[in-house]
Amino acid sequence: MNYSETSIAATTPFLSLENVRKTYPGVVALDGFSMEVRPGEVIGLVGENGAGKSTLMKILGGVTTPDSGTITVDGTAHDRLSVEGSLGSGIAFVHQELNLFENLDVAANIFFGREPLRAGPLKLVDRAKLRTMVAPLLKRVGANFSADTQVATLSLAQQQMVEIAKALSIEARLVILDEPTSSLPLAETDKLLDVIKALKADGISVIFISHRLHEVERVADRVVVLRDGMLAGTLPKSDIGHDQMVKLMIGRMLKEREKASEAARAPGATALAAKAIRTPAYPGRPVDLDVRRGEILGLAGLVGSGRTELARVFFGIDSKLGGALELDGKPLALASAADAVAHGIFLVPEDRKLTGILLDLSIAQNISLPNLPAHARRSLVSSSAETATAEKQKKDLGIKAPSVQTRTGTLSGGNQQKVVLGKWLAMNPKVMILDEPTRGIDIGAKAEIYGLMRALADAGVAVLMISSDMEEVIGVSDRIAVMHEGQISGILDKDRFSQENVLLLAVGKQPK
């Protein structure tokens, strides 16, 4: 390790991890990971989706137990931390999704469950005392709102300040901020970065996790880069720079993907076109995108860049706020998912269990659901027609289940995903949108799903694949569109495919 000799480096670390390893069935999430955090130090923690950041956070929060390794907090070595132990030793979290009671005021949120009480048997909350306790905390985070403001009326950045004040109220010595700026507009982000500097001035350590590398550049004293569960490198203050971080994140050895086996296909006609579409997630950012017949268009970008929201508009779940959609050159109006389905636009959603399938229904019932009238005579469901369709999909897709009457809830993730695919393949897809189609699926099933997407494209279907898996995006797509904060930051043709280019576009820079 190569820290520069600053005054911080001289002090003993507040937290140090040594050789921490954590495996999940089939995956090594963290492998021999070591890092140190000194008092008053701001660490930027970066890495791609799936690099192991969340696992690391879970270990520090005491939510998961590492398989091996040592965690030393404030001089005491532990094999593992418990939730209470983590909190007790002064580690506080501010998560991407805030944990606030929106219907309560700021003071009540900060001291929730620890309210000062008045004497007497009724245990009434001592509001006056509560306010005197909250005031200095709010001042420390530079809040411009009062303690009795309803949290629901605060902006996101202000809500984050409440969370940080909450962390300070338990006398936190290390505050971990997980993607705190991903949903903040620019001006609010500046406020938050100021709060981080204030914490640092008070001698509190901060771990700042972010995909927005320029913010990391601005506040971090040191950057720790994770890749594939391992420490890819540490950058001292003097070496922190955008390019260095990207290089470490994707590895020095840029794997040259085997160039597409086939010659570049002649692009088909545009099937689905978005013209200046504005989604509810980023109302001020119009999106233009063409999905052509016979191609797999990869849609890359960081979590929260607005990809799923775009897919929801294409599928009629959310209505667009502006712009126009076209299908095969004709204007397309979508009032509901039913309209999209009627036009042959299908979505394999990101959250399989909540929106993809009905876990309580059988494979056959799930597959026939979008096209039930076709499986019915005089609006009575024909179970033989239903079974026949399901049997065909089960065979074509290789769904492993005792029978098509099996409840889908009992199937493995990969097989559930095949059921979702099956229900659309049984109809005639024109545009197939797949949102993280291989998340949580084992490698064998992944390959099969790639094969299916390619077969669909070869049959003339326009395929739009949203994915956070860089290898997948580069390996499967014919073209890659990259989103950054609600907009398409660039579209790469096959000859410009590289992890570096995708990542640069994903953080809002232009590729070389």
Add this chain to the structure above:
Amino acid sequence: MSKKDLGLLILILVVGAIVALINPRFLLPINLANTSNLIGLFGILSIGQAFVIITGGIELSVGSVVALLGTLFIDFIAVRGMGWPVAFVLILVLGAIIGLAHGWLITRLKLQPFVVTLCGLLIYRGVARFYTGDGTAGFAFGQNFPDLEFLTAGRSYGVPNSFIALIVISIVMWVVLHRSVFGRYLYAIGKNEEAAKYSGIRTGRVVIAAYVICGVLTALSAIYFAMYTRSISPASHGQFYELYAIAAAVLGGFSLRGGEGSLIGVILGTVLLQELQNLVNLLGIPSSLNFAVMGGVILIGVLVDQQWGVFRERRLMVDATRKSAAGAAAE
């Protein structure tokens, strides 16, 4: 018939046998006819309720609708001299409109079913009382409608026609709920409305249709109740009927979370409730205890069912662990 339904049927037979042993009058034709008439009346509105509950909703205004539409029906034919077939159809249409309004408020304006139908409960009761000037709606002396009376309060071969009507409606609604495309949509929405929507189902329309069906069946039962009592004081007529209907559905295995329950179940639930009412009368239990007995039995029934489910799940898990342990040992 599912195991749950079978258990309920056995319970009905056992309770019936005990009552018959203690008081043989239970089996007199006149008692059986009276009880089956009541089963017919309550069964029709319970089926309506079941269609709403399956979507995860609830319809609390049933009792007030029975009062309002019953009052209107008697007023139409006895006072305004409307032909009864016309009035009959008009009342069903009014029931449909009420259901449509509830469904629209719930799906389009995103109000909670409990709130919408609770307001309905208050509104319709108030309107009914206002309409009659808080008086009683009834027929004048000597006013007769032979055909209508035969269809609603009459008997064929000793069987009340209301009960026969229930059987016919049950068969039709069984097909709708358990065999039709619409029925499948209802279950899918009850299980997971979001996933149903992502499968391209127009969930709003389906839910509205469920409330319309409930409204029409409630209107039909309102006519039957009106012809059964022949005079209606809107302040009390039909009070708590929504609770009878909900109780019948819950006893019949419906989950208030939606997506679960069968038509046979709700019919058997109605039968059990009316059997209990009859039991209270026949066994000389003070009629003031009526509700307490019903509440107690429903609670015990639901408790046994739930505990049985827990027990079964645990046994399945033990079996699975044993199997996988055996598999591991074999390797």
